[in-house]
Amino acid sequence: MSAKAGQRPTGSLFVQLATLTGLTLVAAETISLLLLFNLPPPNPDFYRLSEIEQTFRGPAPVFTERRPLQIQMAPRPPGPAMEGAATPAIRATLAKDLGVPVDRIVLASKAGPFADRRVFRSIRERIAREGVREEHFLVSPFDVGIRQPDGRWAVVRPQPKFGPDAWQQRIALWFVLSAIAMAPVAYVFARRLSAPIRLFADAAERLGRDPRAEPLVATGPSEIRVAVRAFNDMQERLRRYVEDRTAMVGAIAHDLRTPLTRLRFRIESLPDDQRAKMSNDIDQMEAMISAALTFVRDASRPGERTPLELSSLLESLCDEMAETGASTQVESGEKVVLEGDPMALRRLFSNLLDNAVKFGSRARARVFRDAANAVVEIDDDGPGIPAADREKVFEPFYRREPSRSRQTGGIGLGLAVVRSIARGHGGDVNLVNRIGGGLTVRVQLPL
Incomplete structure (x- = not known):
């Protein structure tokens, strides 16, 4: 264990922790910037007015890459109402094609402010590629409501989507790959930072088994070197304490034999009945002293394992x-x-x-x-x-x-x-x- 201790990192433990924290923050910011500048934003689903009108007439058109449109009856109009430059033209077109008054149509949209621009570019590319006619469109999510004669509202909206879309899946994949790439670095730092803790755990267990174990080598971060020196001082004090107590018990047990020997000679002149009782007591005390000396000797001279x-x-x-x-x-x-x-x-x-x-x-x-x-x-x-x-x-x-x-x-x-x-x-x-x-x-x- 002492030989391995020399391979542990040097410097301050605070500096190592600060370095690990800084590297983690830099890596997280770098990954975020890479995602921001390299991954294209998701293209929202968009629907032409003809597709919305077909849903009102029924049945709804079938889409392979976009979410299906659905029509529902609601007691209240959708909201909040959409107000934009193209809103009057869209409402007029829907009113003309569906044969309903314009004031019965309400448009509500929750799309972002830049969604129309991206969709507009996509439509332009599609017109140039496929030769389809250009018309108005709405960007998901949106609601188009038409008030019915009975006062209820027929509302067309894209069906809600369950689970992450393709763009969200790409983001999650990037984060998973980044975590896998950072895992070896985190593992190396974790081992370097936990090495001193393992060192003290091993040393504490060894001290419990053998107070005369070799002291630790004071290497590693400055805080760990201070702790190692304190641990070695504690181990030395414990060793001296145990040895002093053991030596004291051995000395007392050894010195008690001298007065017991004198007592044994002095009781020779006593009557037989008294001499027998006192002799038994002395024998018992000598047996206790011999057992104590054996106990001390075995404790102070551990054998080879x-x-x-x-x-x-x-x-x-x-x-x-x-x-x-x-x-x-x-x-x-x-x-x-x-x-x-x-x-x-x-x-x-x-x-x-x-x-x-x-x-x-x-x-x-x-x-x-x-x-x-x-x-x-x-x-x-x-x-x-x-x-x-x-x-x-x-x-x-x-x-x-x-x-x-x-x-x-x-x-x-x-x-x-x-x-x-x-x-x-x-x-x-x-x-x-x-x-x-x-x-x-x-x-x-x-x-």
Whole structure:
């Protein structure tokens, strides 16, 4: 990860964001200008007066490239009325050809101000090309209404069009092609800008697994370099804090052995009954000190991690325990390999199997994959653990059974060691009471 960090962009992150925003705006404006100056405007549909008159007489003419005309009855005249230089001539022509008074005809148009000019040029070209006679025309959309003797209005208008027309389809196609052309540029910039975020995500996950991991290389934009230096300082402080606390616990546990040794010599002159009780207490304290020293030593000296197949590890542990008469079993399943500390994981599963046999008569283990994690579940037939104690049992020196008798349990570091090892590998341990009795210990380790 550190080697790749040197390939990340330099300069200010603000400058990169501003550059990306500026390029996006320039590209959008360039595309708009290209469309404006290169794509011809759409030619609106236009209809000659003879086609409109034929619709009033019925049946309406059939068009292949233009929208069909339709006639409808309406209680009111169409509006707003169209007033233009050619309006009186159009109304007079319609009145003469259809045989109705001029005052019964209303024209209403919603065409743009330049539509007539484009259509006029198209008609001129058609006259020159096909030799058809020149006549008045109306540009869609429009309404032509004639008042009937019963007071209602017969209105002719082009049928509404559903969906985009050819010109709109060309515009949409241009925008789609422009988006496809800009996608690689956006992808490159997105990867460059998200690279520092991935760097910190990977570093945070690695720090959770190993506080002694190599510090990040301070490269990239200036803001990222500042953040990297702060992250490295935080990692160093965390490492020193953990090491100081670990060393302190180890020193205390080591120094306690000296007064315990003196106490053991001093109780030799006591009566036998008192000496036996005090000797048991001293033995218990020495066992706790030895367990604490072992815990500190394992936490301060992590082993080298190598590829490890979990099913084989559990099978070997179960075989060793079976030789002493313990009831253990590993269900056959898929082979799951992960990078881990063999000695630490061996101790983790050994503690769990011992607890299952000790408190639940027998142990049944299984290994499987769950997404990007390896999961090991160990079942027993014991009484389970109340919900209020499921987290407390992972605390160092906590025991649900208050005595420190060897027959009823150890000193309370077994599950603390288990969770410490699991979290040191980036995973965790959880306890679940099974329906019908028994406990399931679920160990989850990232592959």
